[in-house]
Structures are given as structure tokens and as C-alpha cells.
Amino acid sequence: MDERKRDSMVAYLRRRMAEFGIEPDDVAASIAADQERLQAARYRDAAGHTWDGKGAPPQWVVQVTSAGQSLEHFAISKTTEAKSASSGAVNWRNDPFAGTRLATKPQEFAAGA
Template structure:
């Protein structure tokens, strides 16, 4: 998106927010609340219905488990932490092909 379109969009949104009485802090608080809610979700179905595991089990999950589906089927996996992306150090001093065309060919 080019800079002129971006500025135009921002101005439009600010006018609309002022018209309905919204403030930027309201939007920021709503976004933070959504992020917190998404982090606490533990179960989700294909339609996007979610449950955080607290309180009574929702109807969609009760029906699925009573029909024989396991609760683990709807569990959301914990986010996997990325592995260390550094490559292992290689000692090229003992490579007989270092500097030759054979060093760049794929096996």
C-alpha cells in the first residue's frame, strides 16, 4: 500500500471514530482483550467455536464428546517455540573439495 493511500485510510478512520465517539485507546484495549482471549483458548472446532476450559462445557463440545469424539481432538496445541536457527559450525580446513566446483554441486 503506498503512503498516500495509507494516510487517506488513516484520516478516514479517524473521522469515523470521531463521529461515533471512539478513541484510539478504546481500539487498543479491544485488541488487547482479543489477544488475551485468543491466548486462553484451549479447544476449538472447525466452525471457529472456542472454549477456554473454564466453566461449563459448551453445547457444541458436549454434543461432540457424547457422540464419541475425544476432547483431545478439539485441543489446541501449545505454540511450539522455534528451534535455534543457527547453523552448526563447519571446519572447512579438512574439506578436500573446498574452493573447487565440486564443493558447490548438490549430491
């Protein structure tokens, strides 16, 4: 995104925030609350819905358990996530060959084809 588009988007967002009385601190507090909620989550489905295991189960939990799926299938393992995030996972966004034949057909080039 070029700088002019970015400035235009920022101006638009500031105008809309002023229109609805939203302060930057409100946005920051909302983001922090979302992060806390995600960190407290004990269960997550494929669509990204989460539940901390407290209170009444949300609709997605009721549906999957009614269908016979184990709730433990959706358990989030904090240690596994921490390991996979710190295990040197490849960041494909910085791959200079992404989208080229070098990325999709390595066996051809390795064999000298």
C-alpha cells in the same frame, strides 16, 4: 499500499472513530483483551473458534461433541505451538522464487532438465 492510500485510510478510520466516539485507547484495550482471550484458549476448531474450557460450552463445541468427536481432538498444546514457532519455520513471504517454476518444479532443475 502507497503512502497516499494509507493516509486516506487513516483519515477515514479517524473520522469513523470520532463519529462513534471510539478512542485509540479503546481499540488498544480491545486488541489486548482479544490477545488474552486467545492465549487463554484451551480448544480451537479449524474455523478458528476458541473456548477456554470454562462456563457453558459454545455452540461449536456442542456440535462436534454431539457428532461424536472427542473434545481432546481440539485441545491446543501450548508447548507444541511454542516449539513450532521457534523451530526456524520458513517465512515464504521472503522467498524470491515464490510463484516461479523454481518454487514449483525443483526436481526438473535438480535433474538438469
